[in-house]
Amino acid sequence: MTDGEGRGGPPRRIRAWLGRRLPRGTVGASILADLDEEFGQRPRGSARRWWYRWEALRLAFAYGVIEPLRGDGRRGTNGYDGGGMNGMERIFGWVGRSVRRVRRDPGFTAVAVGTMVLGIGAAVSIFTVINAVLLQPLPYAEPDRLVTLTEADPAREVTGNVSNPGNLLDLEAGVGAFEELAGIVLAQSTLVRLDDRMNEFPAQYVTPDFFTLLGMEMAVGAGFSETASMAQPEILLAHDFWEQHFGADPTVVGQSLEVNGQAVTISGVVAPGYVVFQDEAAFYVSITMAETGDQTSTGRFLYGVARLAPGVSVEQARQEAQGVFAGLVEAYPDFNAGWEIEVRAIDDQILGDTRQGLWILLAAVGVLLLIACANVANLFLARATERRQEMAVRTSLGATGGVLARQLLGEAIVLSGLGGLLGVGAAWVGTRMIAARLPAAFALPRVEESGVDGPVLLFALAVSIGTGLLFAIVPALQLRREDPARTLGAEGRGPSRGTLRLRSGLIVLEVALSMPLLVGAILTTRSFVELIRADPGIETEGVLTARLNLVGRSSEERTRFYERMTADLQARDGVEAAGAITFLPLLSWGAATSFHDYDAPPASREDWPVADMRNVTGDYFAAMGIPLIAGRGFERGADVQGSPPVIVVNRATAESLWPGLDPIGRRLAINWGDLETPWVVVGVVDDVVQGAMDEETRPKVYHHYAQTAHFPWMHVAMRPIGAEVDLLPILEATVAEIDPTVPISQVIPMEDVVRDAIARPRMTAALMFVLAGLAALLAGVGLYGVLSWTVARRVREIGVRIAIGADGRRVLRMVLSQGMTLVGVGLVVGTGAAFVVGRTLQSLLTDLSTTDPVTVAAAALFFGAIALAACLVPAWRATRIPPSVAMREG
């Protein structure tokens, strides 16, 4: 304890502080003495010192806040007490007077309310989204007991991978912590006949107990029957799909629908508001794990979802599952070697990285709110100083401190109420703006449910009223200590020392708080710019892509269709090149498998590298503008079933396997069906991104569709000859000519595919930049305010200096150095904070050192510029003060 007076006395500093808040003279002194006496009667020790501090706080509160609000009931000083009026009349009168006074000063009102609207609007918007996404529970029964099961291969840095049905069945049987376990296959494309036309829709394949496990209810129907399976398929419709395509007709349950050429019974409609794994589905098709295969017959393709037994923690379940899985690795070494099981709370799986991004935004917006508060405080303080004379005059005319304090409080409440109201309005608009952009960019599962509701409104109200009251009380407390005689004299023109210190401190705080925001904004923007600059390896301009699906056709039929289609397309006017690929870059990760040099296999299977597997047809490389580096591309009619198996690899494959050597003619063994076939490299193309713009380039193997028609769908890519060519009608006509029943879906220009791929970092960067910009603006305004005010206070001094010959530059320098000193201190403190923030931002950034000195310097420079601008105007004004005016003013 530093504030003690010897060992036994009351805390000295708080006693002095209290003394300044009590009435002057004997009254205050005797109250202090009473408190001392009681302090002396309490048992010695730290308890009584805390007691003293608490009592002192309460006394100060009573004298500083309660009493002024209450008034003394004395009539006639200036009529404000309203003598015989009852309570409600008094309150209405008080509010009315406050509103009138606020309206008398529109400039101040606009700046104060504007600042609050910015701060509250931004804070409430972000808080609303976060409230909806992070704080509301998922729409499942007891979501705390739900976990997801995925597999990981740490050696190859694979996590969150889908699992194998055999592995999941063995886990269900072996792990006691799982009460139930269900499986789901995401995003399966299906062809559905609606109104006698074929349409492609995304569907999920789920085990029959999936919905009961989640506790999801059916809106219509009873759900899957006991016998639902792949062999006896049933489907459940998603609520949106049911409304859009069946007009919400409840009688569809029990009818059948043609899905992938097979008649399937509709067993129910899932209740609305259901999303799993951020994945959209039109309907859910039944499968059972047993009939899809096991570790010896099939691969990994489903996610497991389990409900934990009551009282079991996620960690306990994880450990038990890992133990069982270790046994599965031993039992099926060929299939499971190197793999591990991951058990995660369902929240983590669904929200994923989004969660951290949102928390960072919330922190940023909290900082902005703090800056806004500091600014409002500054404004109130400045105004209180401007009005010292007014207050002093009124005090000497008989107004009591209570009356004046009530007046200040009334104005503060009116202002902050206005700010809060408009802020919530701004938040309402802001939330909709964010929500409208978020689903694509952030893929937030629950954002459509977010609205400005009860808790959010309460939050906004608390923030605005809290800010207003807090910052009205400070000047009100200061007012009580003023001596009207001194204030009315010459020295009363300027602010008191304490006020100046407080306001300078607030500026330092604002600058320090803005720095991390600015650094964060610059970092996210820079990493975003890197993403834009990242070369996807494709020439996207004018290229149109679309998806075609021939599910249910034989591979010969499919090959014939795709070859003829791409050839026909290429023959059309306006089409320079056309081709197709199974997984379009940036649209999905696609299939991948392990491979090795056929003629030099690695000793251990674990050392096999992994490559993306792509099937292409037509002139795909030309259509996408992917340059051929060596050898040749595929040849229609030559590279077919029965002819030597050939592949084209990307540069990364060639460089990793045969650095510095000629790759053409070399052979690969590929873990894709059989390892016996040697695939001969006939060509090498340049690298292309796959899943994301910022991923590391990895090996990619292209097969000719005519040799390996693995997948029924393809994405066609068409490059036009001129910019004005409308490619879609050409595609539609061509497809209709060959087979009018083939549906065309996902028609997207390749430029949009690339743009969507960077939508999320762009959103983060944009939001951060807006927040940081607002912060810098507010800090700049605050700085401007303080400086013009100190200049105004020194008008006389500056005038005298100029009168006795100081030149303008010197005065300019003096004011500038005062302002820049404040900014400098703020920048030093802020830089420290920025380094900490940078580390937190790591997860959002691409290949950038998070404590990058260039970024920090840029932020400091940016801030310096704003600060300089804010200082210059008042400084320049100071040099223009004619001595005559200065003297009069003084």
Place this chain on the structure above:
Amino acid sequence: MSPNAFLGEFEQMVLLAILQQSKAPYALEVRREIEASAGRTVSRGAFYTTLDRLERKGMLEWREDPTPPEGRRTGPLRRFSVTPAGRRALAQTRAALETLWRGLDLEAREG
């Protein structure tokens, strides 16, 4: 002199507690008296601000006691007494209340 002659509950308690003491009491004695007879703790802030208010209304006055009691080491000591205006206000308040109470028997009805 005193247009607001009607006293609040706590104001009455303070004035009555002063009158209860044989000799003009000081603040701590008044507070203790209220706490003892009313059986409730009294907020220090409310207590002192009420004393100030009653003084401003002219219902009580104080003088400084140059000989502080034992255990009092610091500061001045104020001894309070109720002014004639204060006594009048108490009497008026009581009379007004008694008028209002006339004929009422709340306890019996509460049962």
